[in-house]
Amino acid sequence: MSILYESFILMEEMAVKCLSDVDKQTSNLNMYEVKTLKTHVFFVDKNVDDLNSCPQIIQAASYLQRGELVAFPTETVYGLGANAMSTAAVENIFVAKGRPSDNPLIVHIATTEQLHDIACDIPPVASTLIEHFWPGPLTLVLPKKEAVSSRVTAGLNTVAVRMPNHPIALALIQASGLPIAAPSANRSGRPSPTTAKHVLDDLDGRIAAIVDGGATGVGVESTVIDCTTAIPTILRPGGVTKEDIEQVIGVVDIDRALVEKEAVPKSPGMKYTHYAPKAPLIVVNGSSAFLQQLVNEKRANGLRVGVLTTEERRHTYESDVVIPCGRRNDLRTVAQQLYDVLRAFDETNVDIIYSESFPYEGIGVAIMNRLLKAAGHEQIMEK
Numbered sequence: 177m178s179i180l181y182e183s184f185i186l187m188e189e190m191a192v193k194c195l196s197d198v199d200k201q202t203s204n205l206n207m208y209e210v211k212t213l214k215t216h217v218f219f220v221d222k223n224v225d226d227l228n229s230c231p232q233i234i235q236a237a238s239y240l241q242r243g244e245l246v247a248f249p250t251e252t253v254y255g256l257g258a259n260a261m262s263t264a265a266v267e268n269i270f271v272a273k274g275r276p277s278d279n280p281l282i283v284h285i286a287t288t289e290q291l292h293d294i295a296c297d298i299p300p301v302a303s304t305l306i307e308h309f310w311p312g313p314l315t316l317v318l319p320k321k322e323a324v325s326s327r328v329t330a331g332l333n334t335v336a337v338r339m340p341n342h343p344i345a346l347a348l349i350q351a352s353g354l355p356i357a358a359p360s361a362n363r364s365g366r367p368s369p370t371t372a373k374h375v376l377d378d379l380d381g382r383i384a385a386i387v388d389g390g391a392t393g394v395g396v397e398s399t400v401i402d403c404t405t406a407i408p409t410i411l412r413p414g415g416v417t418k419e420d421i422e423q424v425i426g427v428v429d430i431d432r433a434l435v436e437k438e439a440v441p442k443s444p445g446m447k448y449t450h451y452a453p454k455a456p457l458i459v460v461n462g463s464s465a466f467l468q469q470l471v472n473e474k475r476a477n478g479l480r481v482g483v484l485t486t487e488e489r490r491h492t493y494e495s496d497v498v499i500p501c502g503r504r505n506d507l508r509t510v511a512q513q514l515y516d517v518l519r520a521f522d523e524t525n526v527d528i529i530y531s532e533s534f535p536y537e538g539i540g541v542a543i544m545n546r547l548l549k550a551a552g553h554e555q556i557m558e559k
């Protein structure tokens with residue numbers, strides 16, 4: 177490491193420390209809101225051989241050990257990490273994101289040994305799921321160990337845990353030696369971040385550091401499954417599909433709130449509107465011709481209209497802004513690009529966005545869940 181680089185890091189650490197001292201002197205959490213941290217960006221190539229001895233990873237891990245917030249890539253979306261065993265560190269997540277305090281966090285681990293520090297009474301079905309899907313986009317809800325901050329679990333006696341399948345996430349967690357609480361690294365209500373730029377757009381100056389490891393892969397968050405019920409229950413659809421899970425452990429339940437609008441979700445975070453672009457979004461169930469007709473009506477009233485479509489149909493529409501989101505014949509590509517496309521509409525000054533809908537099968541279930549949340553459940557059906 178060059179002397180210049182080292183002294184730069186030192187100066188920055190001093191600046192961050194000064195700000196932390198200010199934090200300690202005041203009980204007013206809003207101080208964190210208004211002041212500007214210097215968010216350090218660490219560039220890391222996820223393909224290098226020995227990430228565990230990578231200086232940027234070690235430096236970022238030291239921020240976590242000091243109770244600071246570090247955003248990092250996972251295979252789903254970028255996470256905003258903090259020491260899960262420290263209430264003060266976890267508190268910073270809620271402040272930086274503006275996250276409602278009753279929305280619990282997922283704890284990320286790098287080894288199965290760490291699981292036993294945070295969860296207990298692990299049922300055999302959970303062990304089977306771990307064997308098949310970890311590391312990967314499947315979060316298990318399990319009985320919680322006392323040592324986990326109740327701020328992480330929003331006072332619940334269960335904890336949500338996953339092992340991400342991303343070399344940078346795993347190296348960072350391992351280097352910190354800590355279980356890391358990490359929700360998606362966006363301001364609450366905004367689309368989740370799939371690139372470091374998305375994270376900085378939302379959180380620059382509000383977090384200590386970000387590890388930029390390039391774009392994430394899956395694009396939608398992990399599937400959350402409650403393993404404390406007699407039959408395991410999917411609380412949030414995500415990167416691992418119901419079909420994948422049922423092949424391994426047989427029939428599972430789905431939280432009623434995912435299919436019935438009136439039911440109260442068992443996963444507290446699922447009740448919030450999420451992922452919303454700035455312009456109102458409406459999901460259209462119907463033909464391209466029907467969607468085009470809706471576009472024409474709005475444009476005739478002087479509105480600028482956006483259309484969210486796929487590569488196959490991008491030339492079908494005539495509108496002010498048409499953005500393709502992956503390929504309909506491979507829904508995984510739609511999931512990968514969904515949040516980037518929702519954010520891209522914010523760069524255009526459209527007044528309204530119409531989106532095509534997608535089949536409720538495989539990863540399509542997660543796509544439609546996120547799309548309808550982004551739309552505040554506004555849907556139009558072709559008669």
Ligand code: AMP
Nearest residue numbers: 280281334335336359360443444445446
């Ligand atoms: P995110 O903010 O994208 O990381 O989302 C985390 C999701 O996990 C939210 O929907 C939470 O409600 C859910 N979650 C976290 N902990 C629990 C838990 N103990 N029980 C049920 N759901 C949980």
Ligand code: MG
Nearest residue numbers: 359360361368
């Ligand atoms: Mg989130």
